[in-house]
Amino acid sequence: VVSTQSTGALQTASVAAGLPYTVILCFVCVATWRALAMEAGDLNPYGPDFAVSLVDPFCCLRPKLWLGVLKNLFLTPMSLYKVLNRHKMGAVGPALGAAICWVTWLVLIVLEIVYINHPTLKINGIYSLAWVFYLGFATIVTVARSSIRNHYGINGNP
Numbered sequence: 001v002v003s004t005q006s007t008g009a010l011q012t013a014s015v016a017a018g019l020p021y022t023v024i025l026c027f028v029c030v031a032t033w034r035a036l037a038m039e040a041g042d043l044n045p046y047g048p049d050f051a052v053s054l055v056d057p058f059c060c061l062r063p064k065l066w067l068g069v070l071k072n073l074f075l076t077p078m079s080l081y082k083v084l085n086r087h088k089m090g091a092v093g094p095a096l097g098a099a100i101c102w103v104t105w106l107v108l109i110v111l112e113i114v115y116i117n118h119p120t121l122k123i124n125g126i127y128s129l130a131w132v133f134y135l136g137f138a139t140i141v142t143v144a145r146s147s148i149r150n151h152y153g154i155n156g157n158p
Contacts, residue, residue: 076137077102080144087148094140101137105130 037043056065072079081095108130115121148154 076141080141083148084144087151089144089147089151094144098137098140101133101140105133105137108133 034043038045056062077095077099080098081091084091084094108126112126112130115123115126
């Protein structure tokens with residue numbers, strides 16, 4: 001007779017072993033789709049480029065660029081509103097949602113640090129709720145980024 005605990009452990013181990021292959025398979029599917037779209041002529045691999053490379057802030061000392069990076073790092077909802085408003089897309093909802101998720105994430109992370117260091121307050125799991133709000137924030141920003149890329153026909157990963 002097989003116990004329920006051993007079956008559960010076996011299921012957990014099989015899921016954990018298959019997870020990396022699932023992620024790799026997702027990347028392979030996207031790469032295959034892109035290759036087929038380029039082969040069919042539906043996707044231009046040399047589409048519009050960005051004016052600033054991803055590594056520019058780290059390889060050159062341009063104060064204006066660094067100020068922009070720091071501003072967008074800490075004031076992302078405001079930057080999101082400005083960009084969406086400039087491109088005539090609905091800006092208030094996504095910017096407000098991003099701001100609520102971002103601030104809640106920061107507050108919950110600070111509360112987790114306070115609870116860890118406080119001798120009597122012991123509340124476990126606040127960090128997991130914080131990461132849910134961070135994922136909400138990242139989802140809102142990713143959807144806005146994807147919408148703008150689609151609007152201008154910029155190829156690449158959303």
